Amino acid sequence: MMIFEILVVALTIYLTTSIAAAYTSSTLTTKITMAEEMRMMMDTLVGVPGDAMAMYPHKVSAYSFILTKGSISVFGVGEAHNLWVAREFILPQGYTAEGSVESVDAICLEKRGIKIVLRGCI
Amino acid sequence: MKRAQFDVARKTIYWMIAGIVITLVVIAFAFTLGSYRNKLTQVAPELRAELLSLRIVHNPYCFVWIDKFGVVHEGIIDLTKFTSAQMDLCYAPEKERGFQDFNFRLRLEQRGVEVMSNNYFHKDDFTLFKEVLVRDSQGVVIKDRLIIYVEEKI
Incomplete structure (x- = not known):
């Protein structure tokens, strides 16, 4: 009977440790943070009247980004679509946003008039 | 046993x-x-709302006055552009799901005029204030305060 109790305790410890390890090794937090920050960068660029460029201040070579007129998506290289993180934003009428980057160290958002482009920084 | x-x-x-x-x-x-x-x-909703509201007083597609030479005068609101139609050009959440996003009611305190975004339902979560200049159709510019009532989501 004692052995059974020890087994139950060991199983519980294993389960909780596995759950914690899964959360810590997950890149979901990083992707969510990146998507939120990119969205805020987009909102800030819309608040600038002329041309502007902003560089995302972190290394992002492990991730890919897709910018469309209404959203920014962040995902790991080769990741399944259900693991992508997307954040929507609202642009003024007439504005366009486009661009995609993959495995680039630094990314930039460049505003030229009413067009916002996502590209790797030179 | x-x-x-x-x-x-x-x-x-x-x-x-x-x-x-x-x-x-x-x-x-x-x-x-x-x-x-x-x-x-x-992300703090106040921060998001502050960044979204930047366009109101800085973006020429919103309410900022543009003179006859095409110069954008940031911080000066053109009263003739302070309409709901212009608001729809500046910031228009999707009609079907827009209530899940930020919505705004803008009020010029001294002028007493208001515009609202298309999914605003008078559920104010917090308020932002911006000191602005307002230019009317006669070219008169006066100091005013723009009150931005923010509705996070329904």
Whole structure:
């Protein structure tokens, strides 16, 4: 009977440790943070009247980004679509946003008039 | 014999209850970690609203005055552009799901005029204030305060 109790305790410890390890090794937090920050960068660029460029201040070579007129998506290289993180934003009428980057160290958002482009920084 | 049977029955009931409790504790632990992760990635709504409202006084597609030479005068609101139609050009959430996003009611304090975004339902979560200049159709510029009532989501 004692052995059974020890087994139950060991199983519980294993389960909780596995759950914690899964959360810590997950890149979901990083992707969510990146998507939120990119969205805020987009909102800030819309608040600038002329041309502007902003560089995302972190290394992002492990991730890919897709910018469309209404959203920014962040995902790991080769990741399944259900693991992508997307954040929507609202642009003024007439504005366009486009661009995609993959495995680039630094990314930039460049505003030229009413067009916002996502590209790797030179 | 009877005592042994009693012990087995007691242990069985004990482990049934313990099994349920341990399962609930493990599930609660998983939810706690998930909730902590959500807190880590949360962006303060005031910050988001502040960044969204930048366009109101800086973007020529919103309410900013543009003179006849095409120069954009940031911080000066053109009263002739301070309309709901212009608001729809500046910031228009999707009609079907827009209530899930930020919506705004803008009010020029001294002029007493208001415009609202298309999914605003008068549920003000917080307020932002911006000191602005307002130019009317006669070209008169006066100082005013722009009050931005922010509705986070319904």
